[in-house]
Amino acid sequence: VKRQAPAADRNKAPIAEVLERVLPERGTVLEIASGTGQHAVFFARRFPRLVWQPSDLGDENVASIRAWIAQEKLENVCEPLALDVTRDEWAVSAADAVICINMVHIAPWRACLGLLDGAARLLRSGAPLLLYGPYKFAGEHTAPSNVAFDTRLRSEDPEWGVRDADEIVREAERRGIAFQEKVAMPANNFTLVFRRSTLGR
Numbered sequence: 104v105k106r107q108a109p110a111a112d113r114n115k116a117p118i119a120e121v122l123e124r125v126l127p128e129r130g131t132v133l134e135i136a137s138g139t140g141q142h143a144v145f146f147a148r149r150f151p152r153l154v155w156q157p158s159d160l161g162d163e164n165v166a167s168i169r170a171w172i173a174q175e176k177l178e179n180v181c182e183p184l185a186l187d188v189t190r191d192e193w194a195v196s197a198a199d200a201v202i203c204i205n206m207v208h209i210a211p212w213r214a215c216l217g218l219l220d221g222a223a224r225l226l227r228s229g230a231p232l233l234l235y236g237p238y239k240f241a242g243e244h245t246a247p248s249n250v251a252f253d254t255r256l257r258s259e260d261p262e263w264g265v266r267d268a269d270e271i272v273r274e275a276e277r278r279g280i281a282f283q284e285k286v287a288m289p290a291n292n293f294t295l296v297f298r299r300s301t302l303g304r
C-alpha cells in the first residue's frame with residue numbers, strides 16, 4: 104500500500120525551508136492532494152508543534168498516507184481525509200494554513216478553482232495558502248523543460264497543463280486571498296505564497 108514518489112523525496116527539504124518561514128508556529132495545516140503521504144510525515148516530523156492534516160482524492164492514496172503515518176509513529180499527523188477539492192463539502196471546517204504540492208497542473212482547472220474556493224472558506228484571516236509546482240508567468244514558461252512537460256501533460260489529458268501563476272493570482276484575489284510572494288525552487292518549480300485577507304472577500 105505504501106507508495107513512494109521520487110519527486111517528493113527531492114522537493115521535500117527545499118519546500119520545508121519555505122514552510123519554516125511562512126507557516127504559523129502552531130495550529131493545523133491542511134494538506135490537499137497529499138499523494139503518497141511522504142510529505143505529510145516529513146513535514147510533521149520537521150514541525151512538531153503543528154498538527155498535520157493530510158488528504159487526497161482516492162482510496163489508494165489515503166491508504167498509502169495511512170501506511171506512512173503508521174510506520175513513522177508520529178503523534179501530530181491526523182487520520183488522512185478523502186477530500187476532492189472540486190466538491191463543495193470538505194470534511195474540514197477551519198485551518199491555520201493550506202498547502203498543495205504538485206496538483207494544480209495534474210488536474211483540471213476547476214480543481215484549482217475548487218482549491219481556492221475551499222481555502223477562502225477555511226482559512227482564518229491572515230492564514231497562508233501555499234502552492235508548489237511548475238508555473239507560467241505572464242503566459243510564458245520559465246524553462247524549455249517545462250514546455251515539454253506541459254505538452255506531455257496535455258497529451259495525457261487535455262484538461263491538464265502547467266498553469267499561469269498570474270491567472271491563479273487573479274482568481275485567488277477575487278476570493279479574498281492575497282498574493283504575497285513567489286519563491287523560486289529547484290528544477291524550475293515555484294512556491295506561490297498567499298494569505299487570506301483580513302477584510303473578507
Ligand SMILES: C[S@@+](CC[C@H](N)C(=O)[O-])C[C@H]1O[C@@H](n2cnc3c(N)ncnc32)[C@H](O)[C@@H]1O
Binds near residue numbers: 135161188205209214
Ligand atoms: C502529482 S500528484 C502529487 C502528490 C503529492 N502532493 C506529491 O507532491 O507527491 C497529484 C495529486 O493530486 C490529487 N488530486 C487530483 N485531483 C484532485 C482533486 N480534485 N481533489 C484532491 N486531490 C486531487 C491526486 O490524487 C494526486 O495525489
